[in-house]
Amino acid sequence: MLRLRDDRYRSANPVGDDVLLLIEVADAGLTLEGTVKLAKYARAGIQRCWLADLILRKTSMQLLHGSAAEPP
Numbered sequence: 001m002l003r004l005r006d007d008r009y010r011s012a013n014p015v016g017d018d019v020l021l022l023i024e025v026a027d028a029g030l031t032l033e034g035t036v037k038l039a040k041y042a043r044a045g046i047q048r049c050w051l052a053d054l055i056l057r058k059t060s061m062q063l064l065h066g067s068a069a070e071p072p
Contacts, residue, residue, distance in 0.1 A: 002018050003017075003018045005018070019046045022046055022048070022049045022050065023049070023050045023051075024038075024052070026051065026052070026055075038064060048061055048063050050062075
């Protein structure tokens with residue numbers, strides 16, 4: 001979910017500060033691919049990501065800092 005902007009992102013793509021809600025859904029647990037994605041989100045300036053693990057039926061929130069992720 002992105003912050004509402006007057007130009008509706010026609011003039012520029014969203015940046016990390018524009019992201020209000022990011023949910024990563026996994027049906028095979030948090031794999032290496034998922035860890036790589038979290039690092040990319042952090043480098044993009046996204047501050048947190050909710051993870052929904054469909055196999056374990058769990059949700060969690062990760063705080064993202066620079067290029068790393070850590071549980072709250």
